[in-house]
Amino acid sequence: MIMLVLLSSCTSGRWVVKDRQAIDRSDYEVLEQQKFLSVANSLSPDDPILRLNVKSHTTYKYTQKMLVQRSIQDYRLRPGFVALGLAGAAAAFYAANSGGGSGQSLTLNAVGALLAASGFLNLKPVGEPRPVGEERYLNPSGTVVETDTINIKEDESSPATVLVTYGERTVFEENLDQIPDGQLQIPLAQGFNDLQLTDRDPGSFDIRVSFQDSMYHYRYPVESILxxxxxxxxxxxxxxxxxxxxxxxxxxxxxxxxxxxxxxxxxxxxxxxxxxxxxxxxxxxxxxxxxxxxxxxxxxxxxxxxRVPFGNIDVESNIPVLRDKTPNARALIITNENYLDPLAERQNTHRDGRLMAEYLVEALGYSAEHIHHLTDIQNPDEIYRQIDQMASEVNDSTELFMYIGGYGELQNDHELTLKNVTPVGEKSASDISLRSIFSRLAALPASKKIIAADVDFSSSIPRKLSESEQTKLLKDHASILTQRPGSVLLVGNQPGQPSYLYRSSGGEDKKHHIFPYFVARALQQQRTSISRINDLLQRNISYTARRLHDRPQQPLILGDRSLSFTAP
Incomplete structure (x- = not known):
């Protein structure tokens, strides 16, 4: 029982001063307020909208007050004081009740009671006071001035004017009576899409916003939104x-x-x-x-x-064997494809040359080492040297085949040339004279000379030049070769007509130009005489060009039509 009494405890609440100069944020006066715009986001092509937040720069005067908080304190009896109080009380009670007058007895009993109570009232605090979260402001103790920047979240009634310019052009302009939800949004995509910019470096654009008697100016690169x-x-x-x-x-x-x-x-x-x-x-x-x-x-x-591998097009496979091996046959194939500005690349021209070589080897018995394929000629001397080299290989019984593919040009109103392919950064050599090629071929000894040319002169031929005049121009260049027996020139188009690819907008694509495709088709159909090959070319090339491109392409034949790959 004594131990229970000694270990007993109690709690009590009290108010404690927390801050003698605390700021009461609910008791203030606005001294000054300035509203302004602030950029809220970064522009990107995925999000081409500039967002400007309305912010307020405000100065407040706050009242300072004494801040107190309520806390709870635990207490426990002090055993020494309790024992001392009880001992004193026992002594007083004993003296009061062991004899003496009634007045003295009453006084001693009262003293004993007080001594006993004092032992229990002298409590010891246990631990730190515990706040209960209850605070209150008391009397004012002063004032303080503070400045704060806040976002305006509600509609802002102040008007704003927006102007977006690109160089001297106005892209977007808007006058607003208010700014909804405290954020000004400037859409940029549509206006700049309408400009249809095509420059490699489109530069920058400017945004000007007038708000609260202030002008805001922003500059961004076009590539930040496009x-x-x-x-x-x-x-x-x-x-x-x-x-x-x-x-x-x-x-x-x-x-x-x-x-x-x-x-x-x-x-x-x-x-x-x-x-x-x-x-x-x-x-x-x-x-x-x-x-x-x-x-x-x-x-x-x-x-x-x-990309379609070679051999997957109909004329690139199923090549018939039209004659035995022909060791005394020579061929020169010239294809220019990889032209640079201002000429476009002449697609599939090298593949055309490879097609001719395949038929020479597989169908007509040429040895692969006797076929010389020159590509992307940069200088006429490359061709002339090859023809001079072949001069030591040929004789009066040689069969000579030549294929030429590329862009051509009419120079000085009378000279047809094959355009050379000049690498980037290098000085262009002179183009290749067809008259010079034909004259060198004419000088070679051979029993047969068969030349197929798919050269596109169309961009350089004047419109005033009639079809008959174009044919005469070509005859003048080839006459040194074609006027001799045993020589023939097959041409895929009139000089003023383009040489078209066998390709349509609907997806049909033979990966070759029309002329070499049908030369190969004629041989695939075992047409070995020049006259029968020409018949197929005449029937199919013009029709196919009109079907695929709605434009004419008329082949020509000049020279000895009696030649045949299989006849002596």
């Missing part, structure tokens, strides 16, 4: 895995109208583009650059035509 896309402007352009013209690095062909996102403008010749999740390359001359936002609703599909 992305560059390349729209293919040629029938096909090669998608490559590196920025080098190489037949082994082509992944696919992109068709005209395809739009593909540009990652980097590598240099004047190449764009690095995104094809799926990989980065590849296209030649800049085959595409027009356009800047637009990511979310613009346009037909941005990419139509890719897979």
């Amino acid at each position: 992305e560059p896309y390349a729209r293919i402007t040629t029938d096909l352009t090669e998608l490559r895995n590196e920025p080098v013209v190489d037949p082994d690095n082509v992944l696919a062909d992109l068709t005209r109208g395809s739009q593909i996102r540009v990652d980097t403008l590598v240099n004047d010749q190449w764009y690095r583009v995104w094809y799926g999740i990989s980065q590849n390359y296209i030649q800049s001359k085959d595409a027009q650059l356009s800047w637009r936002s990511t979310n613009l609703s346009v037909d941005d599909r990419v139509v890719a035509v897979p």
